[in-house]
Amino acid sequence: DAGITQSPRHKxxxxxxxxxxxxxxxxxxxxxxxxxxxxxHGLRLIHYSYGVKDTDKGEVSDGYSVSRSKTEDFLLxxxxxxxxxxxxxxxxxxxxxNQPQHFGDGTRLSIL
Amino acid sequence: AQSVTQLxxxxxxxxxxxxxxxxxxxxxxxxxxxxxxxxxNQGLQLxxxxxxxxxxxxxxxxxEAEFNKSQTSFHLRKPSVHISDTAEYFCAxxxxxxxxxxxxxxxxxxxxxx
Numbered sequence: 001d002a003g004i005t006q007s008p009r010h011k012x013x014x015x016x017x018x019x020x021x022x023x024x025x026x027x028x029x030x031x032x033x034x035x036x037x038x039x040x041h042g043l044r045l046i047h048y049s050y051g052v053k054d055t056d057k058g059e060v061s062d063g064y065s066v067s068r069s070k071t072e073d074f075l076l077x078x079x080x081x082x083x084x085x086x087x088x089x090x091x092x093x094x095x096x097x098n099q100p101q102h103f104g105d106g107t108r109l110s111i112l
Numbered sequence: 113a114q115s116v117t118q119l120x121x122x123x124x125x126x127x128x129x130x131x132x133x134x135x136x137x138x139x140x141x142x143x144x145x146x147x148x149x150x151x152x153n154q155g156l157q158l159x160x161x162x163x164x165x166x167x168x169x170x171x172x173x174x175x176e177a178e179f180n181k182s183q184t185s186f187h188l189r190k191p192s193v194h195i196s197d198t199a200e201y202f203c204a205x206x207x208x209x210x211x212x213x214x215x216x217x218x219x220x221x222x223x224x225x226x
Contacts, residue, residue, distance in 0.1 A: 031211060042116075042202060042216035043156075050211055058213065090155060094212065098163055100146060101214055103155040 023091030
C-alpha cells in the first residue's frame with residue numbers, strides 16, 4: 001500500500017449541505033490529486049496540489065474547492081452539494097517526476 | 113490536450129484464453145502511458161507503465177503492453193487469463209511536463225468466464 005487514507009469511506013448527505021473529504025498520506029509526497037469516477041467517464045481530475053498551499057484546477061473543478069495546509073493532508077470541499085456530485089472520489093499521490101500516481105481506496109458519496 | 117480511447121467497454125473471455133484490451137490516445141505533447149486495474153470496491157492499482165526505452169513493457173500478474181508511437185496505441189495483453197483477472201482496466205496518459213496529471217480512458221470491463 002502507498003500510505004494513503006481517505007475518509008470517510010462512505011457518506012450520504014442532502015442537497016445544499018457542505019461536505020469535506022479528506023486525503024491523508026504518510027509518504028511525504030509533493031503531489032496530491034482528487035479525481036471523481038463516474039460510469040462512462042472513467043476518472044476525471046478535479047483539483048491537484050504541487051505543494052503546501054499550492055493548488056490548481058483540473059478538468060471538472062466547478063463546485064469544488066481544495067486546501068492543503070500540511071504536506072500530508074489534502075481536503076476536497078463541496079460548498080453546497082448537488083445531486084450531480086454523487087460519485088466515487090479518489091485521492092492519488094505522486095513523488096518525483098516520472099513516477100506513477102498511487103491511489104487511495106476511494107470515498108463513495110451520495111447526495112440525495 | 114490529451115484524450116484516451118478504450119475501444120471496448122466490455123470484454124468477455126474464457127479462462128486460459130488470451131486477451132487484448134485496446135487503447136489509443138491523442139496528444140499534442142509527448143506522454144507517459146499507464147495501465148491501471150480496479151477490482152470491485154477498490155482503488156486503482158498500477159499494472160504497468162511506459163516512460164521510455166523498450167516499447168514492450170511487462171507488468172504485474174503476467175500482463176504486458178506494447179507502445180506503438182506511429183499508431184498512438186498502447187494495447188494491453190495477457191496470453192492466458194485467470195478468473196482473478198476479472199476487473200476493470202483503465203488506460204491513462206500523462207504529459208511529460210508540468211504536474212504529470214493523468215488523463216484516463218473510460219475503462220474496459222474484463223470478465224473471465226470459467
